[in-house]
Amino acid sequence: MQMTLYSYFRSSCSWRVRAALxxxxxxxxxxxxxxxxxxxxxxxxDYKKINLMAQVPALKVDDTVITQSLSIMEYLEEICPEPSLLPKTALERAKVREICLIIGSGIQPLQNLSVLQYIAKNEGNEKKLEWAKHVIEKGFEALEKLLVSCSGKYCFGDSITFADCFLVPQIYNAKRFGVTLDRFPTIERIDATLKDHQAFIASHPSNQPDCPSDIKA
Amino acid sequence: MQMTLYSYFRSSCSWRVRAALxxxxxxxxxxxxxxxxxxxxxxxxDYKKINLMAQVPALKVDDTVITQSLSIMEYLEEICPEPSLLPKTALERAKVREICLIIGSGIQPLQNLSVLQYIAKNEGNEKKLEWAKHVIEKGFEALEKLLVSCSGKYCFGDSITFADCFLVPQIYNAKRFGVTLDRFPTIERIDATLKDHQAFIASHPSNQPDCPSDIKA
Structure with missing residues (x-):
């Protein structure tokens, strides 16, 4: 099986999949x-033939392309069950997917490129940043409370799950938009723990082949 | 097992779960x-204790609450595998989840209440409707092409899947925002087929206990 990931170094959705891989x-x-x-x-x-939504990531598996980060990750979990990135029971898996979707449907789409470009065009750059910060902080307020109840060393207990693959890239976005983590101690703690994890280092934007050297430095 | 769905009749995300149930x-x-x-x-x-993101739906299963429609539906599929709402192979399941997420992360969040309220406040009601229409049409352009390649009687082949539970409510939203389906013949065809399906009738906004009688009529 030959896999090619269509990715942009700074895209948080691409990073989720890079982390899982x-x-x-x-x-x-x-x-x-x-x-x-x-x-x-x-x-x-040409790229819209790969991903009809004109977004990254997309994973080409032999001759088939899968898009949408969570569907790619569920696929990887199914074809390569170990190490598992989902917990053992249906209810626990539901909570992990809930965390993923709070980020993947509740936060990231509201601060993605197309929305920010729309706000910048109509209301200017300052309003754009204000909006991005607002939606991320609102989401993090909910996430922080949820993580207090279910986190261990990582987002869900003491094993790394899909939820961590979603959280770390979203924190990276948050910092780019000037969100500070002081109000979100659990999110901050998990970020600090995963910062040194080999898979999160390898998948980090700075360590991608397409990261410009002036950003890398 | 006792299940309670926190739902709003007109919420497309609630409808997805009602259809699956x-x-x-x-x-x-x-x-x-x-x-x-x-x-x-x-x-x-009180409700934010149920759903920290202050959104519907939320499914209470005995004493545990699950939020986010797709995580709820994956849970239902796991505890009640028959009739299955996912196809048999990993790659096919990935395509079904891809359709769900194009809608659930790529379309719906951009036209949800909070975004529309923000645009209405800053730019007025006309711009709000224009934006909603734009994001739905952009998403439907991608979906239509995807469905041409994978649909049968329904979104994915000839069995009803999660994808149909996502598509039908999104079409309902589309119509509310004045999107016509002429340009999307496959979407229109699937909608026409599912309109008469008992589960989609039962879960339709008009048939919910909280639907006001003047809308029902």
Whole structure:
């Protein structure tokens, strides 16, 4: 099986999948899609044949392409069950997916490129940053309370799950938009723990082949 | 097992779960949460104990609450595997989840209440409707192409899946925002097929206990 990930170093959704691939020790190639260059390479007709939504990530598995980070991760979990990134019981798995979707449906889509471009165009750059910060903080307020109740060393107990693959990249976004973590001690603690984990280092934006050297430094 | 669904008749995310519950023939009670009344009952301190994100749906299973429609549906699939709402192979399941997430992360969050309220406040009602229409049409353009390649009688082949539970409520939203389906013949066809399905009739907004009688008529 040959896997190619269409990825942008800074895309939090791409990072989720890179983290899962790395945690499972799966080999893959990266095909970089620069969301900024040439007006956005994801908008090219060629790339829209890969991902109809003109977004990253997309995972090409042999001749089939899967898009949407969580569907890719569920697929990886099914074809490569060990190490598992989901807990043992149905109810526990539901809570992990809940964390993923609070981020993946409740936070990230509201601060993604297309929304921010719309606000910047209509209301200016300051309003754009204000909005991004607002939606992330609102989401983190909910997440913090949820994580107080279910986290151990990681988001859900003491094993790394999908939820961690979603949380760490969202924290990276949060920091880019000036959100400080003081009010979110559990989120901050989990971030500090995972910062040194090999899979999160390997999948970090700074360590991607398409990360410009001035950002890397 | 006692299940209570916190639901709003018109919420597309609630409808997804109502459809899944109905397709699986599971008994549940509805606890109505009116997103408009009293400035939004989902914002009450009591409800935020149920759903920290102050959104519907939420499914209470005995003493545990699960939020986020897709995590609830994956849970239902796990505890009640028949009739299955996912196809047989990992790759096929990935495609079904991809359709769900194109809607659940790529379309619906961009036209949900909080975003529309923000745009209405800052730019007026006309811009709000224009935005909602734009994001739904953009998503439907991608979905239509995807469905041409994978649909049969329903979104994915000839069995009803999670994808149908996501699509039908999103079409309902689309129509509310003035999107016409002429450009999306596959979406229109699937909608017409499912319109007469018992589970989609039972879970339809008009047939909910909290649907006002003037809307029902």
């Amino acid at each position: 790395s945690l499972k020790g799966l080999d893959y190639e990266i095909e970089a899609v620069n969301l900024i260059k040439d007006g956005g390479q994801q908008l090219s007709e | 109905s397709l699986k023939g599971l008994d549940y009670e509805i606890e109505a949460v009116n997103l408009i009344k009293d400035g939004g009952q989902q914002l009450s301190e």
